Amino acid sequence: MARIGYARVSTADQDLETQLAKLKAEGCEVIRSEKVSGGSRDGRAELATVLDFLRPGDELVVTRLDRLGRDTRDVLNLIYECEQKGAFVTVLDPHVSTRGEMGHVVLTVLGMVAQMERRFTKERQRDGIEQAKRAGVYRGGKRRLDRDTVLRLKQEGNGPAAIAGALGCSRMQVYRILSEA
Template sequence: MATYGYARVSTTDQDLTTQVEKLTQAGCTIVREEKMSGTTREGRKELDTLLAFLHPGDVLMVTKIDRLARSVGDLQDIVKAIRAKGAALKATDQSVDTSTAAGKAFLDMLGVFAEFETNLRKERQMDGIAKAKKAGVYKGGKTRIDRETVIQMKVEGHGPSAIAKALGVSRMQIHRILTQA
């Protein structure tokens, strides 16, 4: 039986030190760190590694449930994966015990609030952008690709992959421009 810690922040300029210290003090023998958004499981390699490594009787520990997931669906999927391994989930700053009905309900409520907080933040961001556009302060992002160059390269017989490589952008961006043209 081992206790593994998972520390996560959303952006590279945020610090993981406090989470790592709490997890270490709580008895985690290994702490995996990740600087990725919690709104999706996609690309979270450290979490995937921990989930794959869990054995019966092990514990996956986080400081708060929102470090694990920001949506109820993802949280439930993660908890299901932990249970399937015969392991448990604990949080240092919240009394989470997934072995009881009350603990499961509390965990789900924490997931709902984490998702709610994310949705509120997105709404505030969109409101701010709308106000900035109305005030003439925000006009959208800078154009990074010269549309005429893309169209000209296509006329010259270059495929989307070659155009993307030549311009240092993704094929998806090239496909969007060509579809709109």
């Protein structure tokens, strides 16, 4: 019976240390972490590894439910998958576990709240962008890749896949930059 911790933040510039410290303090023998959006399960390799690793009696521990996912259906599906393997899910804040029936009800409600919170955040973001556009101060999102580096690598004879691999981004991002140039 193992306690397996899972930590997640949405972007590369966010810090995992607080979550990792809490999971270690809870006695998690194994802790997997990643920096990827929780909006869906796509691209969450560490979560997939945890789910593959779970055995009967194991416990998946997360600091907050929204670290597991932001979509109610995804969260409930994850919990269901854990239960099908005979494993439990425990959320530290607030402390809730699927070991008891009441835990399922609370986790379902918390999952719905996480999804609602995500929708509100996106709505506020859209409103802020529209307001900034009307004021003429919107400049778009922060550029994540140095376009000059992409173009230099292309001039050196590298293909889009090699450039993406070297810069740690998707080929699609490279294709967009190359098509703009």
